[in-house]
Amino acid sequence: MGIIYNFIIQIIQIILHFLKYFNSNIKKFIQERKDVFKDLKFNISNNQKYIWIHVASLGEYEQGVPVFNKIKSLYNDHKIVISFFSSSGYNVRKLNPISDLTVYLPIDTAKNANKFLDLLKPKMVFFVKYEFWPNFLKSLKNRNIPTYLIAGIIRENHWFFNFYGLWMKKYLKAFHHFFVQNESSKNILIKQKFTNCTVMGDSRYDRVIDLPKQNNEIKYLNNFKGNKKCFVAGSTWEKDESLIIKFINSYEKNDVCFIIAPHQINLNRINELKQLITKNTILMSELDKSNAINPEVIIIDSIGLLTKVYSYADIAYVGGGMGNTGLHNTLEPAVFKIPVIIGNNFEKFPEVKELIDLKGIISVNNIKSFTDELNALLNSKEKRDQIGNINYEYINANLGAYKKVINYLKEKK
Numbered sequence: 045m046g047i048i049y050n051f052i053i054q055i056i057q058i059i060l061h062f063l064k065y066f067n068s069n070i071k072k073f074i075q076e077r078k079d080v081f082k083d084l085k086f087n088i089s090n091n092q093k094y095i096w097i098h099v100a101s102l103g104e105y106e107q108g109v110p111v112f113n114k115i116k117s118l119y120n121d122h123k124i125v126i127s128f129f130s131s132s133g134y135n136v137r138k139l140n141p142i143s144d145l146t147v148y149l150p151i152d153t154a155k156n157a158n159k160f161l162d163l164l165k166p167k168m169v170f171f172v173k174y175e176f177w178p179n180f181l182k183s184l185k186n187r188n189i190p191t192y193l194i195a196g197i198i199r200e201n202h203w204f205f206n207f208y209g210l211w212m213k214k215y216l217k218a219f220h221h222f223f224v225q226n227e228s229s230k231n232i233l234i235k236q237k238f239t240n241c242t243v244m245g246d247s248r249y250d251r252v253i254d255l256p257k258q259n260n261e262i263k264y265l266n267n268f269k270g271n272k273k274c275f276v277a278g279s280t281w282e283k284d285e286s287l288i289i290k291f292i293n294s295y296e297k298n299d300v301c302f303i304i305a306p307h308q309i310n311l312n313r314i315n316e317l318k319q320l321i322t323k324n325t326i327l328m329s330e331l332d333k334s335n336a337i338n339p340e341v342i343i344i345d346s347i348g349l350l351t352k353v354y355s356y357a358d359i360a361y362v363g364g365g366m367g368n369t370g371l372h373n374t375l376e377p378a379v380f381k382i383p384v385i386i387g388n389n390f391e392k393f394p395e396v397k398e399l400i401d402l403k404g405i406i407s408v409n410n411i412k413s414f415t416d417e418l419n420a421l422l423n424s425k426e427k428r429d430q431i432g433n434i435n436y437e438y439i440n441a442n443l444g445a446y447k448k449v450i451n452y453l454k455e456k457k
Contacts, residue, residue, distance in 0.1 A: 046211050049178060053153055076131055077148045084163040087145050093122045096166035097142075098149060101133035103373060104172040105140075107195050110250035110446045112142045115170070118453060125164060129175070136348055152177040161187065170194055176204070178215050185218035190456075193222045194449055195247050198229035199392075205236060223449050226394055242452065245445035246395060252379040253443060260355035264331040265303075268342060272301045273358045273422060278350050279307040279372035280363035284387065285317060287414045288361065292341060293322045294415075300422060303353055305344035307363060307372065314345050351376050358428060359421050361385045365407070371396065374405060378435035383421050383428055385414070395442075404434035 064071040088094065097112060099105045105128070116124055126143035128134035138146050150156035157179040168190040174197055184191045204212035213236065222241040224230050233241045277288050285304065292302050302323075306314060318325050325341040328349070344353060354360055360377035364370050365387025374384050374396055388409040390396040399405040408414040421428055 046178065049211075050154065053151065053179075057151060057153070072131065076134070077150055080147050080150050081159060081163065083145065083147050084160070088125075088163055088165075090165075093119075094164055094166045095119060095122045095124050095168050095170070096127065096164055097124060097170045097172070098127045098175055099129075099133060099172045100175050101128065101130035102136050103133075104175070104195075105133055105137050106251055106373075107246070107248045108170075108172045109142070110247045111170075111194055111449050114446050114450045115453070116142055118450060118457070122167060125166070132347070149177075149180075152179045154179045154183070157183040161189070168192070173197060176212070176216070178212060181215040181218040185215065190220045191218050192449070193219050193224070195244065195445070196222055196224040196229060197226075198222075198224060198232045200232055202232075205232075221452065223452075225445075228394075242448050244448035245442060247445040248373070248375050248395075249439050249442040250444065250446055252373075252375045253439060255351050255376065255379050256355065260352040262349065262352055262356070264328075265342075265353070265356050268339065269301055269356050272299055274301050274303065274356050275359050275361070275418070275422075276303045276305070276353055276357035276377070277361040278305045278354065278363060278377065280304060280361070281307055281367055281369050282313075283366035284361065284363040287366065287408075287411050289317070289320050290411050291415055291418060298340075302341045303344065303356070304341065305350050305353060307369075309345060309347060311345070314343055318343055354380050354382075357382050359383050359385065359418065363387075365389045374399070375439060378404065379439050381429075381432035381436045383431040384435065385417060385421075395438075399435065399438055402434050402438060404431055404438060406431075 060070055060074060064074050095115065097108065099108060112124070123144040124142055125145045125147065126140070127147050127149040129149050134146065134148060140146065150160055161183050166189060169184060170192050171194070173195050203209040204216070216238065220240065222233055222238060223244040224233070224241055225244065225246045227243055230241050230243050277284065280288065285306070288304060304317065306317065314327065318327065321341055323340040324338065325343065326339040327343050327345045329345050331342070344350070354377040357377060357380065360382055362372050362374045362377060362384055364372045366389070368389065371386060371390050371393055374386060378384050378399070384405045386396065386405060386407055388407050390400070390407060396405055400407055406417050408417055
């Protein structure tokens with residue numbers, strides 16, 4: 045099956061190079077990776093020791109930051125190279141306080157994996173959550189480079205535990221240790237004969253706990269909110285937005301302001317969204333050059349602002365749960381001591397299930413339940429405060445995930 049995987053990867057590369065002439069996104073994907081090896085050759089020194097950290101995208105980067113900071117401190121005689129698979133994560137965090145060099149991960153061919161590691165020669169490697177690239181893992185295993193999975197999530201039905209994925213199991217032996225988020229993941233690994241695992245918890249709690257302490261001011265939002273209650277819908281998709289738009293258009297009072305931050309910054313979709321809203325609506329980018337008077341709705345049309353925007357919210361909605369796109373980070377708004385509403389697709393998120401049981405997160409499945417729940421929260425500050433405190437205390441009780449990783453590394457040092 046490994047041969048088939050490599051054959052498929054080669055075919056995909058050929059197809060991508062053909063399609064780049066017809067698809068701008070594919071062209072961008074290829075262009076972004078073409079200078080990876082040049083960057084490594086130019087920046088990597090044979091006299092320096094390196095640690096390689098790989099994340100899929102922005103969410104995995106943010107999740108790993110508390111661990112990365114401690115690793116950087118513990119190994120202060122090493123330089124750190126961070127690689128991203130997605131352009132969204134790379135573009136937002138290309139310049140960050142942790143890495144000495146940030147690059148894209150090349151496509152997972154045997155040739156690319158070997159060339160990447162030949163140039164970098166990392167002393168140790170960290171993958172975050174569930175990044176499993178067979179050729180990179182094979183090359184790491186062959187070189188016996190200490191490799192760790194941090195904040196891992198392992199599921200019973202994962203493809204490499206099924207008959208068609210068993211070939212991949214042997215590459216998991218590249219990991220010297222698995223640091224996983226929960227007991228379920230640990231038990232699955234042990235069942236599969238991987239006993240080198242530790243439950244570390246979820247480092248996202250350590251990441252978000254400091255969000256309220258940072259400078260979250262966005263000057264335009266101070267006047268926009270004023271004395272009104274503020275509803276923020278973050279990382280929304282079309283199915284989420286259909287509920288939100290119906291509510292906004294039907295809301296008759298003048299005591300609430302609304303902010304929508306779509307997950308995808310697509311100008312056509314954002315302008316379409318703006319046209320669908322009957323209330324006075326403005327884009328964030330227009331605020332400093334517009335004479336619009338008293339907008340009731342702001343649409344965020346840039347990236348990197350959402351955590352700051354959540355600080356203005358009295359109630360938040362987190363997108364992705366009304367469809368199959370995947371629920372986004374609910375902890376970022378929850379840490380601001382506010383109620384959080386989501387859609388009904390959340391089964392892959394254990395922290396969300398726990399917070400729903402605790403009544404800190406509210407799940408809705410249609411416009412009626414959304415309207416009922418949101419109105420109930422808007423009409424009761426006592427209820428908002430009670431639910432907000434549940435969310436904050438839950439996060440506070442789950443801090444310290446990074447300690448398991450760092451204590452282990454200290455023992456190995």
